[in-house]
Amino acid sequence: xxxxxxxxxxxxxxxxxxxxxxxxxxxxxxxxxxxxxxxxxxxxxxxxxxxxxxxxxxxxxxxxxxxxxxxxxxxxxxxxxxxxxxxxxxxxxxxxxxxxxxxxxxxxxxxxxxxxxxxxxxxxxxxxxxxxxxxxxxxxxxxxxxxxxxxxxxxxxxxxxxxxxxxxxxxxxxxxxxxxxxxxxxxxxxxxxxxxxxxxxxxxxxxxxxxxxxxxxxxxxxxxxxxxxxxxxxxxxxxxxxxxxxxxxxxxxxxxxxxxxxxxxxxxxxxxxxxxxxxxxxxxxxxxxxxxxxxxxxxxxxxxxxxxxxxxx
Amino acid sequence: xxxxxxxxxxxxxxxxxxxxxxxxxxxxxxxxxxxxxxxxxxxxxxxxxxxxxxxxxxxxxxxxxxxxxxxxxxxxxxxxxxxxxxxxxxxxxxxxxxxxxxxxxxxxxxxxxxxxxxxxxxxxxxxxxxxxxxxxxxxxxxxxxxxxxxxxxxxxxxxxxxxxxxxxxxxxxxxxxxxxxxxxxxxxxxxxxxxxxxxxxxxxxxxxxxxxxxxxxxxxxxxxxxxxxxxxxxxxxxxxxxxxxxxxxxxxxxxxxxxxxxxxxxxxxxxxxxxxxxxxxxxxxxxxxxxxxxxxxxxxxxxxxxxxxxxxx
Numbered sequence: 001x002x003x004x005x006x007x008x009x010x011x012x013x014x015x016x017x018x019x020x021x022x023x024x025x026x027x028x029x030x031x032x033x034x035x036x037x038x039x040x041x042x043x044x045x046x047x048x049x050x051x052x053x054x055x056x057x058x059x060x061x062x063x064x065x066x067x068x069x070x071x072x073x074x075x076x077x078x079x080x081x082x083x084x085x086x087x088x089x090x091x092x093x094x095x096x097x098x099x100x101x102x103x104x105x106x107x108x109x110x111x112x113x114x115x116x117x118x119x120x121x122x123x124x125x126x127x128x129x130x131x132x133x134x135x136x137x138x139x140x141x142x143x144x145x146x147x148x149x150x151x152x153x154x155x156x157x158x159x160x161x162x163x164x165x166x167x168x169x170x171x172x173x174x175x176x177x178x179x180x181x182x183x184x185x186x187x188x189x190x191x192x193x194x195x196x197x198x199x200x201x202x203x204x205x206x207x208x209x210x211x212x213x214x215x216x217x218x219x220x221x222x223x224x225x226x227x228x229x230x231x232x233x234x235x236x237x238x239x240x241x242x243x244x245x246x247x248x249x250x251x252x253x254x255x256x257x258x259x260x261x262x263x264x265x266x267x268x269x270x271x272x273x274x275x276x277x278x279x280x281x282x283x284x285x286x287x288x289x290x291x292x293x294x295x296x297x298x299x300x301x302x303x304x305x306x307x308x309x310x311x312x313x
Numbered sequence: 314x315x316x317x318x319x320x321x322x323x324x325x326x327x328x329x330x331x332x333x334x335x336x337x338x339x340x341x342x343x344x345x346x347x348x349x350x351x352x353x354x355x356x357x358x359x360x361x362x363x364x365x366x367x368x369x370x371x372x373x374x375x376x377x378x379x380x381x382x383x384x385x386x387x388x389x390x391x392x393x394x395x396x397x398x399x400x401x402x403x404x405x406x407x408x409x410x411x412x413x414x415x416x417x418x419x420x421x422x423x424x425x426x427x428x429x430x431x432x433x434x435x436x437x438x439x440x441x442x443x444x445x446x447x448x449x450x451x452x453x454x455x456x457x458x459x460x461x462x463x464x465x466x467x468x469x470x471x472x473x474x475x476x477x478x479x480x481x482x483x484x485x486x487x488x489x490x491x492x493x494x495x496x497x498x499x500x501x502x503x504x505x506x507x508x509x510x511x512x513x514x515x516x517x518x519x520x521x522x523x524x525x526x527x528x529x530x531x532x533x534x535x536x537x538x539x540x541x542x543x544x545x546x547x548x549x550x551x552x553x554x555x556x557x558x559x560x561x562x563x564x565x566x567x568x569x570x571x572x573x574x575x576x577x578x579x580x581x582x583x584x585x586x587x588x589x590x591x592x593x594x595x596x597x598x599x600x601x602x603x604x605x606x607x608x609x610x611x612x613x614x615x616x617x618x619x620x621x622x623x624x625x626x
Contacts, residue, residue, distance in 0.1 A: 023336070044584040045584060049584060264621060267586055267621060268586075268621065271357040271358060271362060271585060271586040271587070271617035272584060272585070272586065273580055273581075273584040273585065273586055274584070304584035308577060308580060308581065308624070308626035309626050311621070311624065311626075313621035313622050313624075
């Protein structure tokens with residue numbers, strides 16, 4: 001499937017009533033440090049605290065009336081679980097979320113707080129998939145994938161669409177890459193609405209499957225990722241990767257200390273609570289800053305859901 | 314001196330070119346928890362991270378040309394030190410800041426980063442005052458008090474003026490109280506621009522000199538304050554207290570755990586980095602929430618300068 005300009009326009013129209021139009025923040029100090037003009041699209045202020053709300057909502061709104069009656073299901077221990085629960089609630093439908101039994105209580109509580117029904121399973125991928133199958137068979141709910149889904153990708157792209165609408169002549173947009181939903185959506189938004197804007201991904205060195213895939217031209221699955229950026233642990237998908245391969249300019253890998261130091265800069269200087277995954281995009285820009293002197297750069301701050309008792313400072 | 318409506322209008326006009334017009338944030342979840350509509354005036358996004366920038370700038374702009382040549386001086390280990398340094402720098406004048414030798418290096422670095430000259434002294438009030446006197450005598454700099462100064466009070470009042478301009482029919486505004494500069498300015502702004510809006514202060518139980526003073530009708534000095542809200546350790550002044558006595562509706566004391574829990578709510582749910590002192594105002598509202606059902610409430614988020622390695626979570 002080719003995602004067209006019209007697809008994205010329709011998507012934005014479809015979901016915008018259920019989303020926040022998140023603000024774009026700037027920091028004179030960070031601009032001075034980097035010698036560039038940086039525009040932070042603050043999806044940490046999005047509903048439930050992350051851009052995932054966009055894709056989840058779009059996917060749900062594409063379901064038929066009958067499908068909606070049976071609800072939706074996913075397996076996730078991260079932001080997509082919460083996003084799907086809240087997006088489903090706002091549409092008055094049921095959400096089933098398969099979560100590993102060892103997921104932090106705070107994340108389970110968040111899903112429950114948004115009205116999602118949690119089904120626990122053993123903490124391994126096989127158990128997650130078989131439990132999800134059981135749930136789908138039993139309830140008739142539609143499985144929605146956290147990122148390897150065209151409707152989800154389109155939804156995630158609306159963050160960059162809004163950024164481009166607000167700032168028309170960006171030289172580049174940086175976004176983090178995990179499964180690639182946000183990155184693919186961002187790349188498509190730039191391609192269709194600001195063709196001169198290059199899209200660059202930041203990725204943790206300890207979870208660099210996207211970089212490897214990008215180099216090799218085929219999907220290299222994620223194995224044993226080690227990074228503080230807990231939103232970026234997944235492999236690319238067969239729907240996200242081709243878009244990334246075609247429309248993304250580069251993937252820049254960053255070390256853990258670079259992630260923490262970019263995160264500290266955002267917290268201390270911009271007074272924003274952002275996830276480590278969000279800081280990966282800024283860390284990538286900092287790493288390559290010589291290339292971006294005097295440029296206008298957008299950064300997608302992907303979310304702000306952190307455990308305050310587990311901060312790296 | 315009586316601070317008039319025109320004084321405040323002139324002040325806002327005078328300083329606004331040097332300030333951020335800070336945004337007002339809302340949170341549906343916090344509104345639901347409290348059963349009220351709450352408007353957070355986010356001075357954590359103000360230049361140098363706190364409302365103190367307003368008062369410092371106004372005081373400096375009131376100096377004569379000759380006075381400006383000799384610069385300004387203060388003693389402070391907190392936000393006012395940084396505010397004065399930055400405000401002076403923006404006006405191209407010199408700032409001398411007397412700081413106790415045991416002040417955290419990060420705070421000294423911040424003052425230096427804004428171009429202030431630090432003069433260290435023994436960590437006690439006598440040494441601070443005598444060192445300040447020496448500095449003033451030697452340099453001819455004008456001493457500016459962090460809060461007990463009408464120009465400073467007027468400057469701090471502009472945050473509430475902007476909030477009232479944005480939201481015309483607030484039932485109440487909550488602000489934290491330390492030395493009383495922000496509280497007095499807020500109370501005057503409400504008095505002149507929204508007379509039906511009541512102003513309420515939040516104060517830590519472990520530093521409740523303002524509450525005691527308010528009860529007794531005379532200034533009770535602060536002694537041995539114990540609170541995480543490190544911006545609220547000072548006594549009221551003879552300029553701030555009469556305004557507070559006349560125009561403030563109530564002072565609500567809150568426990569340390571109530572401060573931390575309000576702070577956590579703002580960090581987790583609003584994704585804002587705020588100081589413990591800022592959370593005191595929300596904690597006070599939470600404590601008295603029965604009184605404010607279905608009301609429209611403003612809260613002044615005073616600042617966002619925290620040491621990330623010393624968080625209470």
